[in-house]
Amino acid sequence: MSITIEICKKKLIFNPHFTTEFSSSKYYNIEKRKVKAVFDNENPQIAFENGILSAKILGDIDHHCAKFVRERIDSYIFEYKPSVVLLDLSSVDFMDSSGLGLILGRYNTASEIGAEFRICSPSSGVKKVLELAGIERIIKIEGDLRV
Numbered sequence: 487m488s489i490t491i492e493i494c495k496k497k498l499i500f501n502p503h504f505t506t507e508f509s510s511s512k513y514y515n516i517e518k519r520k521v522k523a524v525f526d527n528e529n530p531q532i533a534f535e536n537g538i539l540s541a542k543i544l545g546d547i548d549h550h551c552a553k554f555v556r557e558r559i560d561s562y563i564f565e566y567k568p569s570v571v572l573l574d575l576s577s578v579d580f581m582d583s584s585g586l587g588l589i590l591g592r593y594n595t596a597s598e599i600g601a602e603f604r605i606c607s608p609s610s611g612v613k614k615v616l617e618l619a620g621i622e623r624i625i626k627i628e629g630d631l632r633v
Contacts, residue, residue: 530555532562539568539601544577547585556588563595571596576607585612586619593625604628 529551531542541559545551563571573592578585589605596603606628608616616622 528558530559532559534562534566534568537569538572539563539566539570540572540574542574542577546580547578547588548580548582549584552584552588556591559592560595563592563599563601567599568596568601570602570604573603573605574607575605575612576609578609578612581612581615586615586621589616589621589625602626 529544531544533540539562541562543555547555559571559573571592573589575581593603604626605616605621608627613627616627621627
């Protein structure tokens with residue numbers, strides 16, 4: 487069974503034939519580890535399934551977008567308390583120090599709730615920045631896993 491949710495404005499879809507409105511994301515919170523929730527209308531695209539929170543960042547990570555992306559990912563980490571947080575960087579072509587701060591901050595946030603944190607599918611340019619910063623000594627970087 488799959489559930490798609492627009493967390494900001496109230497649409498819950500259980501399947502293509504049934505749609506209902508609700509006023510809070512807490513509506514399905516009891517079963518959060520059994521169902522799939524996909525939040526993909528904005529950057530980053532976020533999905534939660536079987537205790538794994540996946541966030542796919544689209545476009546560049548710089549000081550213009552880092553704060554919004556950080557706040558959005560954090561809100562889902564604290565809401566769902568996943569056991570694993572995956573950060574998909576396959577669609578990121580450019581990342582400056584704001585991106586490194588975003589990654590390390592999400593690592594710390596995930597660690598606070600006891601979740602494992604992994605980076606997956608970094609583009610070649612981003613992978614070079616991660617290697618130069620020594621991120622792979624702290625955070626597991628996985629190859630071609632798409633969110």
